[in-house]
Amino acid sequence: MKFSVSQSSLERALAVVTKGMASNSTLPILSGIHIIARPGAIELQTTNLTISIRHSVAANVEEEGETVVAGKTLQAIVKTLSDAAVSFESRDHIVVIACEKSRFRLNTLDAADFPEFPSYTLERSIELPCALVGAMVDKVYKVTSKDTSRPILSGVLLSVHENTIRMVATDSYRLAVCDSNTETSGADEPFTAIVAGSTLHDVLSLASDADSMMMGTNESQVVFSFGATTYVARRIEGTFPNYKQLLPSSCGTSVTVDVETLSAALRRVSVIAQANSSVRFDIDVEGEVMRLSASSPDQGDSTETVPVRAEGESMSIALNYHYVFDCVNAAATDSQLTLELQNTMQPGIFKSYGQINYLYLLMPVRM
Template structure:
């Protein structure tokens, strides 16, 4: 096996497939990248117990063949090489890598031990703009539970119907929903899949330069294809919680706030907090005032008052400071923000409107008087 390829092309390709290598596995072969060289093409493949990634680039192939080398090590070497052609040759079970005046020899693993790339036959698919879907994923995926024992709560529900994309995630303490309108001319009927949240985020991150992405499903898989990249992950088969029942149909208090000003105030007040303190909201609808208060037993006390447009019942409630900070990190740059409270002892709903509509529901924390 022998090929030559540009340093930047190889470095970019390895950065794409690196997300599929290793992880929590104890199998050495899964820490590697399978490289296939044939007909002027390099095909790179990585896999772990959760995902498989395949990426193709052009190269000058002098001798076709297959090789498996440690993916992270090969990636680190390639990124450090100068901007010059990279030569790769298999010599006596070692990969000889040369670039300008640099030379490396890497021990290889047996390509016969590397798992086959998953075979799939797409049952339903939809083409979506990458930029829009990436923005939507960035607003919901962190809300999904990180605890793998919680099953479907580690996933994101994705639906496409009547030219509307919707993503939903919850960890049972908060809920994030975003939707937008987009042309889906190739979709017949509706599309639905529950995708592991980290896989969904990774798939979009490695395909961010493509204009569109195909999202397809089989009975057990979710497949993402864009350009020369294919990303396959498992399809979660459990039933997603009935999230619509969690969203209040009416509210006792509605307030309109400037998103930027509110975010800045939360950041200032939270500066004295350590751990995960409670952020108190005191709302006076008649005066049109929201007072934010944070008390830290270690650091002290902080408060700030904001002018708001509000109607309904006055009252106070509290939320995890981290949950409110997460909301602002995910809400984007939409200027207007609406806060809706059904009851001061029940979840609050934050909403922003723009190209992507965003809803964030957070459970309250009992306040100590």
């Protein structure tokens, strides 16, 4: 195998495929990058047996072939090289990498031992705008559960119907729902899939430079394709919780507050809530203010009052400020946030409206 490729192109390609490498595997081959040289291009492949990624790069290929190189080592080398042509030549389990005055000799692994890239036949597929979907993923993926015993809660329910995209995530303590309208391709019938939140986040970070991506599914796989990249992951099987039954049809109190004002006030008040994550929200409808307070037996207490627009009855609720911060950060691109309450012991529901409509339901904590 012998080829040359530009350093900048190779560095970008490695940033993509290294997302698929196994980090703590007992199999060294899974920590490697499978390099395949074909006329006019090289293909890089990685897998951790849960996800598989391949990416093609234009290259001057003098001799076809394939090999497997340690991924972290190769990426570290390429990052340090000048922006010039990088040549590779592989012989007898050794690859020689040269760029201007730099030269490296690396041991390689047998390409025959590298897992074959997954084959797939898609049952459904759809074309989605990357920028919009990426913004939606940012609003929901932190709400996915990290509990491996309930894999369905680690996923995001993604549905597309009649040009409406919706994403839903829950960890059983909170629920995030966002939707937006956009022109979609291939969605004549409802498209639904449950995809790991970490997978969606990784894919959209890799596709940040692409205008659109194809997403397809079959019984066991979910496939993403954008530019020169293909990303294949296992599909989460099971039935997503019926989140709609958690959403009340009415509320007793509605409060609208400036997002930046709430964020700053919460940041100050929560300094006292380090040992106790509870922050109390006291809503004075007549005075149109909301009082945030936190207390700690060891440190003392803190309070801050913020102006609001309020309707309904005055009410109080205590919420986990870490979870409220996640909501406020997700709504940071919006100017206002609405908090709807039924009573002290029922969930609080935050809502914001814009290009992406956002709902965040949060269970209360004991006051």
